[in-house]
Amino acid sequence: MTDDVRPIIFLDVDGTLLPFGGPGMLPEPRSGPPAPGTPRPELDLIDPALGPLLLGLGCDVVWATAWMGDANVVVGPRAGLPTLPVAxxxxYGPPDAQGLGWKTRALVREAxxxxxxxVDDDVSDADLEWIEREHRGRSLVLRVESAVGLTAAGVGEIAAWLGGLPDATSGGTSA
Ligand SMILES: [Mg+2]
Incomplete structure (x- = not known):
């Protein structure tokens, strides 16, 4: 698959790689990295197996998170991910007048x-409808549960979707 058609995976952090709201976890969503020196024991909840699974999909993985470049420093190493580009x-802000989340327009533009x-825990039906209408290519929005985060089963859903793309080869694992 050539670079101009290789799918992108936009990857959120809070509630996606870093679950919150479950038993013993942070009660509220975070919107980015902690202040320097702030203890974040919940970072240990990040599953180091997820990175290799995502990389194995043969896509360009891109951070789409309020952590921005800090994701590469704090989150990526814990998730088994190399340094990635950042959308x-x-x-960060509340939904706009159309009900669109703060990332939606930017991600469609970047794609x-x-x-x-x-892959995100905070996507509305308005976001889905707007993406369907405005994005010229194919898209899959995988909404994950904040208290659970992305799982291997979720990565499997992505793999299945990739395998159904018109130009998919060898099950979506081509580089
Ligand atoms: Mg999130």
Whole structure:
């Protein structure tokens, strides 16, 4: 698969790689990295197996998180991920007048027609409808439960979707 058609995986952190809200976990969503020196024992909840599973999908994995570049320093190593590009997102904020989340327009713009998967715990029906209408290529939005986060089964859903793309080869594992 050539670079211009290889799917992108936009990857959230809070509630996606880093679960919250479950038993013994942080009660509230986070919107980015902690202040320096703040203890974050919940970072140990990040599953180090997820990175290799995601990388094995043969996509371009891109951070789509308020952590921005800090994701590469704090989260990536715990998730088994190398340094990844970071989506160019606006500042974190509430849904706009159309009900769109703060990442939605930016991710569709960044995808620029390439197929993409967006893995996030905070995507509304308005976001889904807007993506369906405005994005020129194929897309899969995988909404995960904040208290659980992304699982191997979720990665399996992505793999199945990739395998159904028109130009997929060898089960979506081509590089
Ligand atoms: Mg999130």
């Amino acid at each position: 160019d997102l606006p500042g 620029a027609g390439r197929p993409f998967v967006w």
